[in-house]
Amino acid sequence: MSGPDSAAVGRTTIADRLRALQGAALTLPVAYGGTLLLLLCAYIARPALLSPFLLLLILRQAAPLGIAVLGQSLCMRVLSLDLSFGGVAMVVSYILTAGMLPLPDWLLILLCLGVGVAVGAVNAIFITWLRASSVIVTLAMAMVLGGIVIAFSQFRAPGDAPDLLRLVGQARIGIVPVAPFVWLALLVPLALFLRLSVFGRHVDAIGANPRAAWTSGIPVVQVIFTVHILSATFAVFSAFLLVGFVGVGSIDIGRDLALNSLAAVILGGVTFGAGRGGVVGPAIAAFMLTFLFNLLTSFGLGEPGKLMMQGAIVALAAIAYTARNRNRGIWK
Amino acid sequence: MTFREVTKRFGSTAALSAVSLSGAAGSVHAVTGENGAGKSTLMKLLAGVHRPDEGEILLDGGRIAFAGPGDALRAGISTVFQELTLLPNLSVAENIFLGREPRRGGLLDRRAMRRAARQALDRLGMTLDVDTLCGALSVAEQQMVEIAKGITADARVFIFDEPTAALNAPEIAKLEALIGELKARGRLVFYISHRLDEIFRFCDTVTVLKDGEHVATAPTATLDHDRLVALMVGRALGQLYPPRPAAPAAPLPALQVEGLVARDGMPAVGFALMRGEILGLAGLEGQGQRDIVRAMAGLEAPSSGRVALHRDGVVHQLGHSVVATSRAGIGFVPEERKTEGLYLTLSIAQNIALGLLRNRRPWARARVDQGRIAELMAAMRVRARDHRQAVGTLSGGNQQKVMIGRWLAAGIDVLLVEEPTRGVDVGAKSEIYALLRDFAARGGAVLITSSELTEHLGLCDRILVVRGGAIVAELEAASASEESVMRHAIAGTATAGSAAA
Amino acid sequence: MSGGFVPNLLPGLAARRARTGLGLVTFALPLLFFVALSIGAPEFLGFANLANVNSQITALLIVSLGQLLVALSAGVDLSVGSMLSLTSAILVGVDPGLAVPLALLAGLAVGLANGIGVAVFGVHPLVMTLAMMTFLQGLALLVSPVPGGDVPDWLEAVVRFDLAGLPGAFFWCLAVVAGMALLLHRTRFGLRIFALGANAESAALNGIAVVAPQIACYVICSLFAVLAGMFLSARVATGDPTMGMPFALESVTAIALGGVQLAGGIGSVTGVVFGVLTLGLMTNGMNLVGISPFIRAATTGVLLLLAISLQRRRFIGV
Amino acid sequence: ADEVELLPDGLMTPTTEEMVPADKYKKDPPWTIGMSFGGVGNSWIVQMIQEAKYVAAQNPKIGEFIFVEANWQPAKQVSDMEDLITRKVDALIVGPIAFPLVKTQVDAAIAAGIPVITFGVSDGELNSTTEIMGGGEEFGRVGGEFLRDKLGGEGTVWAFRGVAGVGEETLRYNGFVKSLEGSDIKIGAEVFGDWNYAKGKQLCENLVLSGQPVDGIWFSGAEMTRACIDVFQDTGKPMVPMTGEGNNGFLKVWSESGIDSVAPVFTPGLGPAVVRAAVALLEGKPVYKTYFSSPPPITNANLSDYVRDDLNDAFWVPSTLPEDEIQKTFKR
Ligand SMILES: Nc1ncnc2c1ncn2[C@@H]1O[C@H](COP(=O)(O)OP(=O)(O)OP(=O)(O)O)[C@@H](O)[C@H]1O
Numbered sequence A: 001m002s003g004p005d006s007a008a009v010g011r012t013t014i015a016d017r018l019r020a021l022q023g024a025a026l027t028l029p030v031a032y033g034g035t036l037l038l039l040l041c042a043y044i045a046r047p048a049l050l051s052p053f054l055l056l057l058i059l060r061q062a063a064p065l066g067i068a069v070l071g072q073s074l075c076m077r078v079l080s081l082d083l084s085f086g087g088v089a090m091v092v093s094y095i096l097t098a099g100m101l102p103l104p105d106w107l108l109i110l111l112c113l114g115v116g117v118a119v120g121a122v123n124a125i126f127i128t129w130l131r132a133s134s135v136i137v138t139l140a141m142a143m144v145l146g147g148i149v150i151a152f153s154q155f156r157a158p159g160d161a162p163d164l165l166r167l168v169g170q171a172r173i174g175i176v177p178v179a180p181f182v183w184l185a186l187l188v189p190l191a192l193f194l195r196l197s198v199f200g201r202h203v204d205a206i207g208a209n210p211r212a213a214w215t216s217g218i219p220v221v222q223v224i225f226t227v228h229i230l231s232a233t234f235a236v237f238s239a240f241l242l243v244g245f246v247g248v249g250s251i252d253i254g255r256d257l258a259l260n261s262l263a264a265v266i267l268g269g270v271t272f273g274a275g276r277g278g279v280v281g282p283a284i285a286a287f288m289l290t291f292l293f294n295l296l297t298s299f300g301l302g303e304p305g306k307l308m309m310q311g312a313i314v315a316l317a318a319i320a321y322t323a324r325n326r327n328r329g330i331w332k
Numbered sequence B: 001m002t003f004r005e006v007t008k009r010f011g012s013t014a015a016l017s018a019v020s021l022s023g024a025a026g027s028v029h030a031v032t033g034e035n036g037a038g039k040s041t042l043m044k045l046l047a048g049v050h051r052p053d054e055g056e057i058l059l060d061g062g063r064i065a066f067a068g069p070g071d072a073l074r075a076g077i078s079t080v081f082q083e084l085t086l087l088p089n090l091s092v093a094e095n096i097f098l099g100r101e102p103r104r105g106g107l108l109d110r111r112a113m114r115r116a117a118r119q120a121l122d123r124l125g126m127t128l129d130v131d132t133l134c135g136a137l138s139v140a141e142q143q144m145v146e147i148a149k150g151i152t153a154d155a156r157v158f159i160f161d162e163p164t165a166a167l168n169a170p171e172i173a174k175l176e177a178l179i180g181e182l183k184a185r186g187r188l189v190f191y192i193s194h195r196l197d198e199i200f201r202f203c204d205t206v207t208v209l210k211d212g213e214h215v216a217t218a219p220t221a222t223l224d225h226d227r228l229v230a231l232m233v234g235r236a237l238g239q240l241y242p243p244r245p246a247a248p249a250a251p252l253p254a255l256q257v258e259g260l261v262a263r264d265g266m267p268a269v270g271f272a273l274m275r276g277e278i279l280g281l282a283g284l285e286g287q288g289q290r291d292i293v294r295a296m297a298g299l300e301a302p303s304s305g306r307v308a309l310h311r312d313g314v315v316h317q318l319g320h321s322v323v324a325t326s327r328a329g330i331g332f333v334p335e336e337r338k339t340e341g342l343y344l345t346l347s348i349a350q351n352i353a354l355g356l357l358r359n360r361r362p363w364a365r366a367r368v369d370q371g372r373i374a375e376l377m378a379a380m381r382v383r384a385r386d387h388r389q390a391v392g393t394l395s396g397g398n399q400q401k402v403m404i405g406r407w408l409a410a411g412i413d414v415l416l417v418e419e420p421t422r423g424v425d426v427g428a429k430s431e432i433y434a435l436l437r438d439f440a441a442r443g444g445a446v447l448i449t450s451s452e453l454t455e456h457l458g459l460c461d462r463i464l465v466v467r468g469g470a471i472v473a474e475l476e477a478a479s480a481s482e483e484s485v486m487r488h489a490i491a492g493t494a495t496a497g498s499a500a501a
Numbered sequence C: 001m002s003g004g005f006v007p008n009l010l011p012g013l014a015a016r017r018a019r020t021g022l023g024l025v026t027f028a029l030p031l032l033f034f035v036a037l038s039i040g041a042p043e044f045l046g047f048a049n050l051a052n053v054n055s056q057i058t059a060l061l062i063v064s065l066g067q068l069l070v071a072l073s074a075g076v077d078l079s080v081g082s083m084l085s086l087t088s089a090i091l092v093g094v095d096p097g098l099a100v101p102l103a104l105l106a107g108l109a110v111g112l113a114n115g116i117g118v119a120v121f122g123v124h125p126l127v128m129t130l131a132m133m134t135f136l137q138g139l140a141l142l143v144s145p146v147p148g149g150d151v152p153d154w155l156e157a158v159v160r161f162d163l164a165g166l167p168g169a170f171f172w173c174l175a176v177v178a179g180m181a182l183l184l185h186r187t188r189f190g191l192r193i194f195a196l197g198a199n200a201e202s203a204a205l206n207g208i209a210v211v212a213p214q215i216a217c218y219v220i221c222s223l224f225a226v227l228a229g230m231f232l233s234a235r236v237a238t239g240d241p242t243m244g245m246p247f248a249l250e251s252v253t254a255i256a257l258g259g260v261q262l263a264g265g266i267g268s269v270t271g272v273v274f275g276v277l278t279l280g281l282m283t284n285g286m287n288l289v290g291i292s293p294f295i296r297a298a299t300t301g302v303l304l305l306l307a308i309s310l311q312r313r314r315f316i317g318v
Numbered sequence D: 001a002d003e004v005e006l007l008p009d010g011l012m013t014p015t016t017e018e019m020v021p022a023d024k025y026k027k028d029p030p031w032t033i034g035m036s037f038g039g040v041g042n043s044w045i046v047q048m049i050q051e052a053k054y055v056a057a058q059n060p061k062i063g064e065f066i067f068v069e070a071n072w073q074p075a076k077q078v079s080d081m082e083d084l085i086t087r088k089v090d091a092l093i094v095g096p097i098a099f100p101l102v103k104t105q106v107d108a109a110i111a112a113g114i115p116v117i118t119f120g121v122s123d124g125e126l127n128s129t130t131e132i133m134g135g136g137e138e139f140g141r142v143g144g145e146f147l148r149d150k151l152g153g154e155g156t157v158w159a160f161r162g163v164a165g166v167g168e169e170t171l172r173y174n175g176f177v178k179s180l181e182g183s184d185i186k187i188g189a190e191v192f193g194d195w196n197y198a199k200g201k202q203l204c205e206n207l208v209l210s211g212q213p214v215d216g217i218w219f220s221g222a223e224m225t226r227a228c229i230d231v232f233q234d235t236g237k238p239m240v241p242m243t244g245e246g247n248n249g250f251l252k253v254w255s256e257s258g259i260d261s262v263a264p265v266f267t268p269g270l271g272p273a274v275v276r277a278a279v280a281l282l283e284g285k286p287v288y289k290t291y292f293s294s295p296p297p298i299t300n301a302n303l304s305d306y307v308r309d310d311l312n313d314a315f316w317v318p319s320t321l322p323e324d325e326i327q328k329t330f331k332r
């Protein structure tokens, strides 16, 4: 009897290990699988999209979204949201390209960053001190910022982007565009900082239970302040790349940034209120969404078909992901 | 009603292994055991929350399989869960009748609901307004409403999972009477408690679980306190409370409270908390102990008054913010561990590590000594799969240990604890007491509030009795008795004006 | 931050307010607008203008009441705008006899899909409904690519009638408000939505079903969006596949102005009515006072920030 | 009769014999004139509005000129018109998102004795007093015939459309499609670029990247052509014939790159035209029922007459503004 028994033990441990491995794979954010699937689709239907040159260009297109996603994911990790990205992008685009301020380019760029910090701080004041809903505060902020730009510009299209940003937005080293490096240059330090610092632990704590974080003396207000300031600053960087890429100012630049970043963050595995979520998952998701837009455009479905596919794919990806992880809930 | 060989696993932990048990109508059946022994899990099988992996549950000889708590309720099983399940945004009446709201003509009959709720509260001797939202109630009041909810159900089996963890003696007496009534009406009652005296007072039979396994079932009459403890803990337990050290000749103050008016309309209080001592704030439920402690912790801005921390001969006035008090070295352990205390989705290690990181700057490296965490877990005897287990999946008592452990790891001077051993088994209780005593002995100071009078008497050095928000008496714990504390705590009997300075 | 979390002890009235989310500002703000406009714009108090305001806010009110239900269940539905657009497209894009049943059927299907995605599969409501919003917008453009076409006559008649001198929109408002108030405050279903929105886990331990009612919330919300689509299409007398676009965010804004908490379990029909009124008066007021379109967006934003900052909710949150 | 000249230089011609009876809407000045427009968001509309406002401001008989825009929201446009009628404007100008949307309000205004000048030709769908337009099918046809000519009647073209669901956009597209009838040209891809540089650039890049064949591109106007030229240049793809519009930014790129193109003329002078029509009605002067502006397109041959190197990219030709106004707003 002992023979089969011990074999059974051996089998279960291997099976256990397999199950653990499978478990780990299953807990990967949906963006990983989704990206693979899309690449596969492209391989079958539109192999042209998979040439390194084009993949790199898509990566460049994804960079602004990817940077915005960094901010959004930070916000969501402390149970907040930032929907003001569009407004920030408009202001940045206007400051940089309208030529209303006779300042050198580098000063304009600094000014934009200052505006980002200010916007983040104002968002945070409303959200923490006045305890207003972050959805409404940041939406209203987007309205105010966009409105200010409209009031100043009277919808006149502004002029050209600063050369430095055009360079960053459009330049390539060989076939490799520069923009993704800006993305990486922001992503890597942020990921490391969140992983290694006390600040990162505080973010996790607030995400898991803000009330407990508060009663145990974690500086909740400061953390949320920092998060929102970072988020708005990332939005500024995102707008830099957008403006640089487009090359000229545009009134409704970055209009989809807020909602797309939201989708990317959630597809990237950051969940509200679980104190979970990395930085890499959302980044992959940003690439996935951009790739999806390209793929759908290349199918030439027309607007209706494109929108329907886009919606269906995001929904199905999310369902597939959460359905797999269903039995991790409380109800068994 | 019978459990036959039920087994329940959560991932790789077996919360219950092949437990069999039966209870007869018209009896009160106690289930006891250490924290994490599987008591709540066993009851949740019956309440339809979990389904057994193996084995079966029989009710009146028929096998039951509930899809959810609703099914169990409909089958006549009423449960008061260990975790409070009241909805904060529903009124007392609505909470009591949630799931079985009276209707008239298809619409809610709020009048009938309030009337019936009123009656249920009357049976418990409570004078709460049935329209109050439950979010505005204290934990003890919420617990009483839970009991009211459980008792008004028209059920055959009643489950009470640690209903008295937050209750005082008078309320426990009310519950005892009600359970007596249920028994007389031929109902089966399962009763879980870590307060062994209650088991001997209320219950006919007692079942002991240990590590998910059935240890013994016996009539309470055949057991005594020590034998029951031995069954639970698996060893004889020595002294529950650690010995009190001799009072130092010239005690140093740790916290000085002056003219503190915790909330508008409350009297001012003033007292000193000494280094090396454990001080108790005793009194009946809702007399203001909670407000005083929370004002001291900086959670709520007091109307007036000052709290000063003395360290190394220097006096630090404390601002009214939790961030400031915790940075100054004061820790606060709230009574509601689920909502205010713990990060349920984070692991044990992460919860404790957040304590270790208390005073570090945000940009500092968050490296913590994993050995220290393991040490603490061992010292507190946290029963868990490993340090990566999410705190939310621990048993109630083990959660309490993690919460206290987090502060003990944080290198603080003063610990303000609401209900230090809420829901903790006797074995773990003595461990927590020892840890608190040890903390004090090493120069710390501890202030506790507790609904268990014996805890004040056994653990504390000094007891301040609070009534109507004022400190009406200061007693040496060594010489105090339950009677002497109660005399001061109940209005009218104590001579007024004996307030401590 | 001593004010970070308000104590657990709220005496009577304040406690009740804790469930409705109503605050002084909820009422004061529209009232303030009302008074200011009565003084500042001579045409404002005219019957014709008040009737206009009434008609202008009706669609948003209907959508927002649906949104309220979903918000109470701790969700959010961003697809309401596209659902409204789709309704409008269907009304003019298919056989007139089939249009209304088909629109209702679409509402049912969309609500079920949203609800099942959120309640059964556990997808975050923002993602689920955002995806649905995109999908439905595409579908609407497919059904009827450009604005135009005729809304069934009977529907126009049902929307654009006058009774006792009052515009039809008034009765629509009355009906949906009464219906939702009845559902929320006088039925078991309503009470249970408050319960499961506050804490689904606790609600389930109390023995009430949590999945089906949550799905029901999304279904009702979608159906309300269909209703709003029918109203709006009949009001403008034609279909438009992008008609609903602004409604997703506006409805969320309106309920937030009305004190509804997106975290669930807190809100009231009264609050939503006042929230919608606030937004409606803002738009109408700006037209009457003649605020330049170039500073309108900024003005709306500032007013919103002002309104929201006066609410001072109990907890920090979304 | 002394005919009212709405625009000089043959930019505008009546298209019916039918006239509004003189004196029908005659009123004593000062007048309040209200204008409800579907939305703004590109520089053509902005310039058109600016020109309208300029004309209104120059006319001492116009006491107040109220401009409201609906942000492309049908419900808002209906509300806007209701509010204008409630304010008892003396004349109502409406640039509808779509004709059927505003039918009720137009009827209401007419019933209230307010003349309605419609920015568009509704072919009797609306009961407007007078209707004034340019572009439309003619605009699309000019571009289509140019491509048909250049491609020799066969090949694959892409169509860059404007904002989905806007009436004028549909007209242009229909004109384009009609002009291809009977040829072997097929539309390989069709996208909605919202008449916007940034979005046009992204879409064009997507299409180019996915390797779709293309022999020519039709644009529904505005700034999308310039975006596409930039993309072709960036990616080093050989230029194909593209249609444009009378936008200075495009004209500059056109004259520099020397590509083959054509630019249908859609003058921002339509703004002043509708204001002048309103004035004429209120003065009791005779006005035709409909006017249309379809001047000959700009071609490679007469390009140099239009391009203005001293002005910025947001300038549209031909403009009715006096030179000093132009210099003030559009100086580089
Ligand atoms: N949802 C869950 N997921 C994983 N493990 C669980 C879950 N619920 C309970 N457990 C584990 O099952 C064991 C038994 O827990 P249970 O709550 O039944 O203990 P208990 O006897 O009620 O303890 P206490 O006296 O502390 O309340 C514990 O080890 C606990 O960690």
Ligand SMILES: Nc1ncnc2c1ncn2[C@@H]1O[C@H](COP(=O)(O)OP(=O)(O)OP(=O)(O)O)[C@@H](O)[C@H]1O
Pocket: B099, B106, C187, C188, C189, C190, C216
């Ligand atoms: N999907 C739904 N949509 C709208 N209202 C609903 C829905 N489901 C239930 N309700 C309403 O909620 C209330 C409670 O219904 P439910 O069927 O849950 O009660 P119940 O607990 O089963 O009561 P009983 O046991 O008396 O049948 C009813 O008034 C019903 O009208």
Ligand SMILES: [Mg+2]
Pocket: B039, B040, B041, B082, B161, B395, B396
């Ligand atoms: Mg338990």
Ligand SMILES: [Mg+2]
Pocket: none
């Ligand atoms: Mg029923």
